[in-house]
Amino acid sequence: MTVDSSAARQPRRSAADKAGKTGTGARSGRSGTASGATGTKRTTRTAAKKSAEPELVQLLTPEGKRVKNAEYDAYVAGITPEDLRGLYRDMVLTRRFDAEATALQRQGELGLWASLLGQEAAQIGSGRATREDDYVFPTYREHGVAWCRGVDPTNLLGMFRGVNNGGWDPNSNNFHLYTIVIGSQTLHATGYAMGIAKDGADSAVIAYFGDGASSQGDVAESFTFSAVYNAPVVFFCQNNQWAISEPTEKQTRVPLYQRAQGYGFPGVRVDGNDVLACLAVTKWALERARRGEGPTLVEAFTYRMGAHTTSDDPTRYRADDERAAWEAKDPILRLRRYLEASNHTDDGFFAELETESEALGKRVREVVRAMPDPDHFAIFENVYADGHALVDEERAQFAAYQASFADASEGGH
Numbered sequence: 001m002t003v004d005s006s007a008a009r010q011p012r013r014s015a016a017d018k019a020g021k022t023g024t025g026a027r028s029g030r031s032g033t034a035s036g037a038t039g040t041k042r043t044t045r046t047a048a049k050k051s052a053e054p055e056l057v058q059l060l061t062p063e064g065k066r067v068k069n070a071e072y073d074a075y076v077a078g079i080t081p082e083d084l085r086g087l088y089r090d091m092v093l094t095r096r097f098d099a100e101a102t103a104l105q106r107q108g109e110l111g112l113w114a115s116l117l118g119q120e121a122a123q124i125g126s127g128r129a130t131r132e133d134d135y136v137f138p139t140y141r142e143h144g145v146a147w148c149r150g151v152d153p154t155n156l157l158g159m160f161r162g163v164n165n166g167g168w169d170p171n172s173n174n175f176h177l178y179t180i181v182i183g184s185q186t187l188h189a190t191g192y193a194m195g196i197a198k199d200g201a202d203s204a205v206i207a208y209f210g211d212g213a214s215s216q217g218d219v220a221e222s223f224t225f226s227a228v229y230n231a232p233v234v235f236f237c238q239n240n241q242w243a244i245s246e247p248t249e250k251q252t253r254v255p256l257y258q259r260a261q262g263y264g265f266p267g268v269r270v271d272g273n274d275v276l277a278c279l280a281v282t283k284w285a286l287e288r289a290r291r292g293e294g295p296t297l298v299e300a301f302t303y304r305m306g307a308h309t310t311s312d313d314p315t316r317y318r319a320d321d322e323r324a325a326w327e328a329k330d331p332i333l334r335l336r337r338y339l340e341a342s343n344h345t346d347d348g349f350f351a352e353l354e355t356e357s358e359a360l361g362k363r364v365r366e367v368v369r370a371m372p373d374p375d376h377f378a379i380f381e382n383v384y385a386d387g388h389a390l391v392d393e394e395r396a397q398f399a400a401y402q403a404s405f406a407d408a409s410e411g412g413h
């Protein structure tokens with residue numbers, strides 16, 4: 001896995017190739033798309049998936065059985081029962097927070113919510129692999145990663161309530177603000193990583209994006225730049241099978257992780273519902289970056305169990321049996337099975353976690369409902385550092401518009 005400093009200019013064998021050689025990893029990444037099957041009918045897609053389950057790095061089976069992996073076991077070798085319970089707690093509390101936010105949107109307390117349901121392992125595994133001095137560039141769905149970075153979950157809700165433009169200081173936790181323009185944060189991450197390299201620091205950067213975003217030019221550009229400059233960045237693509245109503249088949253003809261090969265860096269597909277595998281593979285990729293070996297693409301193969309956002313109705317474009325198949329691979333359930341089978345937990349642990357979960361839900365509800373409305377004119381702040389004539393004009397127009405309501409009410413309406 002060691003690559004010398006001139007590696008950026010040398011064609012390299014990908015980790016997937018190596019994994020294939022040792023028979024342990026995600027080499028072929030067979031999927032319904034690899035054979036060119038691009039059927040758009042729901043039944044065709046489901047059938048293709050059933051007949052060709054993709055190969056991926058997995059340490060915990062859906063039944064909660066630990067399987068050996070010669071390449072990645074080393075990255076979780078020191079994990080203790082307490083660490084495992086910690087990962088379980090992270091996933092349970094993240095799911096609870098997410099469910100609470102969805103409910104708050106339904107009650108009219110949030111304008112919108114993008115649920116992470118089903119993606120807890122991908123986010124907690126990769127998030128816990130990061131070091132405090134690493135820098136994280138999320139999309140809009142990385143609530144589990146935010147949790148791992150120590151961002152108070154209630155801070156994630158201000159933007160979705162429409163009371164602020166972000167809600168946290170990115171530099172407090174090295175966790176950038178949520179980015180809605182899909183894929184653009186991969187460029188920010190690449191630039192930041194190039195800066196880290198120039199500073200001579202051994203920190204790394206991780207950029208999250210989705211299967212849909214993988215089609216954006218920004219992602220292609222960031223792959224090119226990071227490869228050529230050997231930037232210490234991990235591209236963590238959560239392939240949750242859908243980009244709103246578009247299936248992954250509409251984004252690519254090859255498994256996404258294989259795209260890295262064309263840019264000259266390794267790509268690995270990991271079971272995104274296996275928190276241990278996500279932890280191990282992300283640690284490996286971050287350590288490569290720290291050693292100056294450049295970028296890695298990690299494709300976490302997972303599933304968006306819920307709607308794209310609370311504005312979406314997935315029953316219009318996907319079949320129920322697809323969700324049912326993924327429910328059997330639930331990330332929380334599989335770790336619970338493993339913990340129980342290993343006698344790492346007792347009933348007291350689960351009961352305490354339930355109490356903690358209830359308390360989190362209560363706090364989230366209370367904090368959101370108490371969020372003050374912003375000053376109406378705050379939207380004109382922070383557009384330009386030194387102001388701008390056009391913004392001044394718009395502010396004046398808005399002030400006149402607001403004043404028109406005052407006139408109307410004074411007029412007896």
Ligand SMILES: Cc1ncc(C[n+]2csc(CCOP(=O)(O)OP(=O)(O)O)c2C)c(N)n1
Pocket residue numbers: 141180181182209210211212213214240242243244304308
């Ligand atoms: C540049 C850009 N184009 C289009 C959109 C509208 N949009 C919002 S989310 C989304 C789909 C993203 O899918 P994916 O990258 O798979 O992420 P997921 O939502 O599944 O987590 C699109 C097209 C956008 N936000 N930004």
Ligand SMILES: [Mg+2]
Pocket residue numbers: 210211212238239240241242243244
């Ligand atoms: Mg997606």
